[in-house]
Amino acid sequence: MIDPVRDPVRFIDERTSAAPLIKKAMRYLFPDHWSFLLGEVVLYSFIVLIATGIYLTLFFVPSTAHTIYHGPYKPLDGQTVSDAYKSAVNLSFSVKAGLLMRQTHHWAADVFIAAMAMHLMRVFFTGAFRKPRELIWLIGLLLLFTSLLEGYLGYSLVDDLLSGMGLAIGYGVGLSIPVIGGPMTLAIFGAPFPGKPEFWSRMFITHVLLIPLLLAVLIGLHLSLVAARHHTQFKESARHTERRVVGLPTFPAQTPRSIALLLFTAAVLFLLGGLIQINPIWQWGPFEPWLATNGAQPDWYLGWLIGALRLMPSFDVTVGHFTLVPNPFWGGVLFPLFVLAVLAAFPWVERRLTGDRRVHNLADRPRNAPNRTAFGVAFLSWVFLIFVFGAADRIFVLWGLSYDTQLFMFRIGIWVVPLVLFFVVRRVCRELRAADLLEEDQERAERAVAQREGAVRAGT
Amino acid sequence: MRALRWLLAVLTLGRLARRRAQPESEKERIVPKGTPERGAENLVLLFFMLTMIFAAGFLFVYAYFNASSMPNELLGICIGGAMACLGGAFLVIGKRLVVTEELDEDYPGENPEEQEEVVQIIHESGSRITRKRLLIGAGTAAAGALGAASLAPAVSLGPIWDTGALDRSPWRRGRRVVDETEAPIRAADVLEFTFYTGFPEGAPKEDIASSLVIIRVNPAKLKLPPVRAAWAPHGILAFSKICTHAGCAIGLYRKPTFTPVEPNDALVCPCHYSTFDPYTGGTVIYGPAGRPLPQLPLEIDSDGNLRAAGNFSARVGPGWWNVRSKPTFGTD
Ligand code: FES
Numbered sequence: 001m002i003d004p005v006r007d008p009v010r011f012i013d014e015r016t017s018a019a020p021l022i023k024k025a026m027r028y029l030f031p032d033h034w035s036f037l038l039g040e041v042v043l044y045s046f047i048v049l050i051a052t053g054i055y056l057t058l059f060f061v062p063s064t065a066h067t068i069y070h071g072p073y074k075p076l077d078g079q080t081v082s083d084a085y086k087s088a089v090n091l092s093f094s095v096k097a098g099l100l101m102r103q104t105h106h107w108a109a110d111v112f113i114a115a116m117a118m119h120l121m122r123v124f125f126t127g128a129f130r131k132p133r134e135l136i137w138l139i140g141l142l143l144l145f146t147s148l149l150e151g152y153l154g155y156s157l158v159d160d161l162l163s164g165m166g167l168a169i170g171y172g173v174g175l176s177i178p179v180i181g182g183p184m185t186l187a188i189f190g191a192p193f194p195g196k197p198e199f200w201s202r203m204f205i206t207h208v209l210l211i212p213l214l215l216a217v218l219i220g221l222h223l224s225l226v227a228a229r230h231h232t233q234f235k236e237s238a239r240h241t242e243r244r245v246v247g248l249p250t251f252p253a254q255t256p257r258s259i260a261l262l263l264f265t266a267a268v269l270f271l272l273g274g275l276i277q278i279n280p281i282w283q284w285g286p287f288e289p290w291l292a293t294n295g296a297q298p299d300w301y302l303g304w305l306i307g308a309l310r311l312m313p314s315f316d317v318t319v320g321h322f323t324l325v326p327n328p329f330w331g332g333v334l335f336p337l338f339v340l341a342v343l344a345a346f347p348w349v350e351r352r353l354t355g356d357r358r359v360h361n362l363a364d365r366p367r368n369a370p371n372r373t374a375f376g377v378a379f380l381s382w383v384f385l386i387f388v389f390g391a392a393d394r395i396f397v398l399w400g401l402s403y404d405t406q407l408f409m410f411r412i413g414i415w416v417v418p419l420v421l422f423f424v425v426r427r428v429c430r431e432l433r434a435a436d437l438l439e440e441d442q443e444r445a446e447r448a449v450a451q452r453e454g455a456v457r458a459g460t
Numbered sequence: 461m462r463a464l465r466w467l468l469a470v471l472t473l474g475r476l477a478r479r480r481a482q483p484e485s486e487k488e489r490i491v492p493k494g495t496p497e498r499g500a501e502n503l504v505l506l507f508f509m510l511t512m513i514f515a516a517g518f519l520f521v522y523a524y525f526n527a528s529s530m531p532n533e534l535l536g537i538c539i540g541g542a543m544a545c546l547g548g549a550f551l552v553i554g555k556r557l558v559v560t561e562e563l564d565e566d567y568p569g570e571n572p573e574e575q576e577e578v579v580q581i582i583h584e585s586g587s588r589i590t591r592k593r594l595l596i597g598a599g600t601a602a603a604g605a606l607g608a609a610s611l612a613p614a615v616s617l618g619p620i621w622d623t624g625a626l627d628r629s630p631w632r633r634g635r636r637v638v639d640e641t642e643a644p645i646r647a648a649d650v651l652e653f654t655f656y657t658g659f660p661e662g663a664p665k666e667d668i669a670s671s672l673v674i675i676r677v678n679p680a681k682l683k684l685p686p687v688r689a690a691w692a693p694h695g696i697l698a699f700s701k702i703c704t705h706a707g708c709a710i711g712l713y714r715k716p717t718f719t720p721v722e723p724n725d726a727l728v729c730p731c732h733y734s735t736f737d738p739y740t741g742g743t744v745i746y747g748p749a750g751r752p753l754p755q756l757p758l759e760i761d762s763d764g765n766l767r768a769a770g771n772f773s774a775r776v777g778p779g780w781w782n783v784r785s786k787p788t789f790g791t792d
Contacts, residue, residue, distance in 0.1 A: 029563055072528040096527045100535045165708055169731055172706025172778030175626075182626060182780040187618035192626055192777065193668045193707055196618075230567050239564055246564040252491065253561060256554030263547030267540045274536005290657055290671035290701050292711030294730040309706065309748060310732040316750030316779055321786075326779030327750040328706045361567045393733075403733065 029247035030254045031233035031240075035126075037261060038119040044265035045112035046219065052105040053208065059095055061087040062204035064159060064197055073282050081286040084159040084200065089282050104273025109151045111269060113301040116144050124346075124376050126363035128232045130356075134347045136229075139222045141343055145336070146214055148301055153207040155279065155299060157200075162279070162296050164287025168193060169309070173332030178325050194289050232363040242361050295393060304383055307390030308335040311410060339383060367436070370429035377425045378418035385414045491559050500556035507549035514542035623782060629771055629789040630663035630670055631756060637672065637698070637766040640665070644765040650676045650696050653725065655713035657701060658766070669776040671701035672756060673710050673727060674766070675738060681724070684741045691757035691769065698756040698766075699742050700776045703729035705749035707778040710736070727753065741773070751779055 013019035030036075063083040069076045072093045081089075091098035120140065123129055129137035152170070156163045171193040174185035190196030230245050240246050248254045272278075284293075298306060308331030317325035350372060351357055366373040388395075389410045396403050518538035525531065554560075589595060619625050637645045637658040645658055658672040659665045679695035691697075701710050708731035715725050726745060727736040734747030742753030754776050757769035775787045 027563070029565060032562075094527050096525075096530055097522060097535055098527070099530070099532045100539070103532075104536075165731060168702075168707040168709075172703075172708075175778050175780040176706070179781050182623045182782060183620045185780075186623060186625060187615075187620050190618045192628070193702075194666055202617075228568065243567055244564045245567050246562060248560060249563055252558035253554065256550045256558060260547045260550035260554055263543045263550060267543035267547060269540075270543060271536055271540035274533050274540060289666050289668060290659075290709050292709035292730050294712055296730065306732070312748045314734070314744050314746075314748050314750055318784060321784045323750075323779050323781055323783050326783070327748050328778065331748075332706070359569075 026251040027249045028227065029230065029245050029249060031231050031245060031247040033234055035122045036231065038115055038122055040258065040261050041115040041265050042112060042119055043219065043223075044262045045108045045115060045269065046215065047262070048108040048266050048269050049105060049112060050212065052101045052108065053212075055101045056091065056105055057208055059087060059091050059098060060084070060157070062157060062200050064194070064200050076282060076285070079286065082159045084157060085281070085286045088158045088160070092282060100270070100273050102273075103276075103278050104270050106155070106278045107272040107276070108269045109154060110278075110299060110301070111265075111272075113144070113147050113151060116140075116147060117301075120144060120343075121376075121380070124343075125366040125373060126232070126234075127360065127369055127372060128363050129347045130360040131347075131351070132229050132359055133225075133232070136222055136225045137347060138344060139218055139225070141340060143215065143218045143222065145340055146211060146218065148336075150207065150211045150215065151299055151301060153203055153211070157203055157207055158279075158281055159287055160279075160281040161284040161287045161291060161293060162281075162298070164194070164289070165292055165296055166298055166302075168289065168292075169328075169332070171195075173309075173328045176326035176329040177333055178329065181326070181329075230361070232361055234365070235362050240362065242359070245361065295397065297391065297394065303390035304387040305332055305336060305390070307386040307388065307392075308332070310392065311386060311389055311407070311414070335386075342379065367429040367432040370426045370433070373429050374422045374426035378422040381421050382414055382418040385410060385417060389414075492561055494559045497556055500552050503552050504549045504557065507545045507552065510545040511542050511549065514538050514545060518542060623780075624788075626777070626780065626782070627775055627788055628667075628669060629776060629787070630660045630667055631768045631771050631789070632660075633768060633770050635663075635768045636661040636761075637674070637758070637768065644763075645674065646764050647694060647696055647760045647766055648764055650674060650766075652676045652678070652695075653713075653715060658698060660768070668702055668707070669700065669772070671709070672698045673701045673713075674698045675713065675725075675727075677725070677738060681739055683739050688741055688755065688757065688773070691755060693758055693760050696758055696760075696766065697738050698758050698768075699727065699736070699738065700754040700756070700772060702777050703731065703734055703749060704744075704751040704753060704778060705729060705732055705734045705747070708732075710753070751783070 009019070009022075012022075061083040065083050066080050067083055067086055069079050069081045069086050069089065071077065071090060073089060076089065088102070091102050093099070123137065123140070152166065156167045156170070171185060171189060174188065175181045177184065186192070188195075188202070189199050190202075191199075231247070233240050233245060233247065235241075237246075248257075285291075297303075309328055310331070312327055312330050314327065316323050316327050353371075364372075389406065392403055392406045392410070395401055395406060515538070518535065521531065521534050521538055586592065638661045639645055639656070639658065642661070644661070645656060650656060652675075654675070656674040658674045659670050663670055665671065675697055677692075677695045677697060679692070682692060682695065684691060699710070702708075703710055708729050710727050711730045712728035713725065714728045714735070716723060724737065724739055727738055727742075728734070729736075729747070729749070732748050734749035735745050736742045736749070736753040737745045742755050744750070744752060751774070754772035754774045756772050759767050759769040761767050771789045772787065775783050775785075777783075
């Protein structure tokens with residue numbers, strides 16, 4: 001007789017002796033809180049990215065060789081374009097469900113990074129990066145910055161006008177790295193911009209294999225380290241302590257919930273891909289190095305770099321006739337590296353400043369760490385304001401605020417606003433915490449009174 | 461028929477197995493017992509059915525329309541709807557059907573004993589080696605040498621040692637200026653307050669040092685450096701079209717919008733709004749660019765066409781270590 005559950009389990013254990021492991025995995029505990037789902041959304045967007053991305057590679061031609069477009073999109077008919085661009089336009093008009101896959105892939109990339117950024121904030125403001133989870137934090141940062149590069153390469157490959165402008169800026173930023181920028185960028189592009197034809201093969205393999213592989217490895221490491229130390233939890237009851245984790249087991253409680261979240265994430269991404277147009281490359285037209293349009297905006301996650309590039313005053317650092325630091329270095333390289341360095345160093349800096357070297361399994365409420373929360377808000381607002389300035393030309397179009405005025409305001413604002421926010425937020429946190437403590441005291445007193453009254457009544 | 465009989469057999473087997481399993485599951489439960497919920501089960505069934513309908517819809521839309529008339533919205537709604545309904549089913553299963561047990565256990569901790577043992581094993585393993593320093597040093601050197609040798613082929617990627625590639629220009633004295641269709645640009649056709657893109661005749665147009673922006677201004681207003689006095693015949697000016705900030709194309713030609721602060725028209729890069737003054741020879745008047753736009757001297761030949769009268773005033777393109785040294789403009 002076949003037993004559909006017992007037999008496979010027995011089969012597997014007899015060949016792998018994995019039953020103890022399987023049992024442990026099934027009874028692994030997940031602390032439950034809505035904000036812990038952000039990281040899951042990242043993982044599921046990644047799965048959608050891989051799935052749709054593989055589909056796209058089956059039709060995409062990574063080459064800048066010139067060809068003539070003939071096809072259903074009439075405004076481009078007869079134009080000389082690159083193979084890459086043509087195949088991307090064909091994906092949108094001549095491959096059944098190709099447009100759905102392309103748009104879903106693009107939306108998934110945007111959501112992937114957005115969810116990652118929100119997950120990062122959640123971890124930061126709850127202090128979940130503290131000992132013993134610093135490595136998880138570092139790997140997460142690496143994931144975020146690698147994903148930015150991956151997204152950038154993705155929309156650069158298409159070879160439409162926007163992607164070409166983005167690549168030109170990437171080339172300029174690469175060249176601007178002090179001393180080694182020239183040779184390094186030449187090595188990557190193979191020749192001065194727009195580079196050798198081989199550059200397209202290099203971008204392609206990097207986008208579809210090297211970085212995805214790296215991301216997958218990093219995600220795997222990130223998750224196994226989480227599993228090794230268990231997830232943090234909030235102090236929701238007396239049962240939740242630094243020593244004991246409370247949560248739902250993987251099986252049966254957590255599994256259907258996670259599958260549901262995977263399906264919801266994929267559903268939202270496919271609905272976006274179907275209903276909301278994103279990056280209509282056929283409208284931008286093909287790229288040539290002598291073309292550029294006004295109002296071009298990169299994907300949202302590069303907005304902070306555009307903003308930084310635009311905010312920098314005009315100067316190069318020179319020594320004699322050597323250009324030590326060309327201008328794009330500040331906004332395009334130093335700024336993101338600085339943000340990365342601050343975030344990466346934060347767990348150790350905080351440990352130094354607070355002298356707290358203990359293991360923390362309980363996540364803080366943001367108000368209970370006023371200094372960290374205030375610093376986080378200030379730092380975030382600094383990056384965010386620079387990000388907003390990246391859209392200054394859009395702000396001008398939308399609200400008519402002149403670019404010059406904005407430049408002036410933002411050059412001051414990015415320093416003043418974070419400073420003010422730091423003190424305001426710290427104050428608010430302290431007040432909230434004081435109110436909490438007061439409330440706790442009150443409750444304790446009321447409980448004591450009630451108890452005494454009960455005792456008195458029992459005594460009479 | 462045969463398939464049906466098989467199916468029946470499998471189904472009965474499954475039922476038998478379940479019946480047999482029942483007494484065993486009575487022994488000691490791991491997962492606590494919950495109360496049955498018919499309503500939730502019905503909901504799950506409903507969601508499964510909706511999933512099937514949406515999925516069938518996707519198949520129908522996919523099969524019915526051809527690529528160019530494919531309603532992308534409908535495809536998205538069908539596949540997204542199917543996924544959302546299946547997600548709904550699993551959410552109901554997770555929240556209302558399976559047993560939700562809140563358990564607790566110890567957080568994993570550190571293992572000081574094992575740490576010590578690992579250290580001990582490593583220490584003791586080297587006890588036969590007498591010249592530790594020397595061996596470690598030599599080993600590191602060997603690994604480094606092998607590493608260098610294995611990485612060396614990366615140098616083939618590009619002209620790493622020869623940054624001369626960044627200094628090339630297809631322009632030469634006498635080279636004709638043509639438009640995108642290779643037609644020569646006549647000086648008489650270049651109008652004021654209009655913006656032209658020019659290329660060296662017969663050279664690759666996508667070359668970063670090829671493209672030019674050409675404009676005509678009132679010669680009386682020109683304030684070029686004295687050495688460039690003859691570079692702009694009839695007020696016709698040519699600059700490299702590649703922004704010296706980060707390499708975008710100078711795509712905008714701005715007429716003065718507010719004369720008190722912007723008396724003249726100017727060349728603007730749309731990427732980060734570096735603005736260059738053509739009247740003074742391409743100097744930066746706004747934005748982040750750190751270097752003036754390289755200017756190309758022009759002359760007008762006997763047919764009235766524009767020709768280069770020499771090469772650019774400086775190296776073309778975004779800044780790097782050597783961008784300010786004297787250009788040589790070597791040819792390929
Ligand atoms: S590339 Fe022209 S302003 Fe930055």
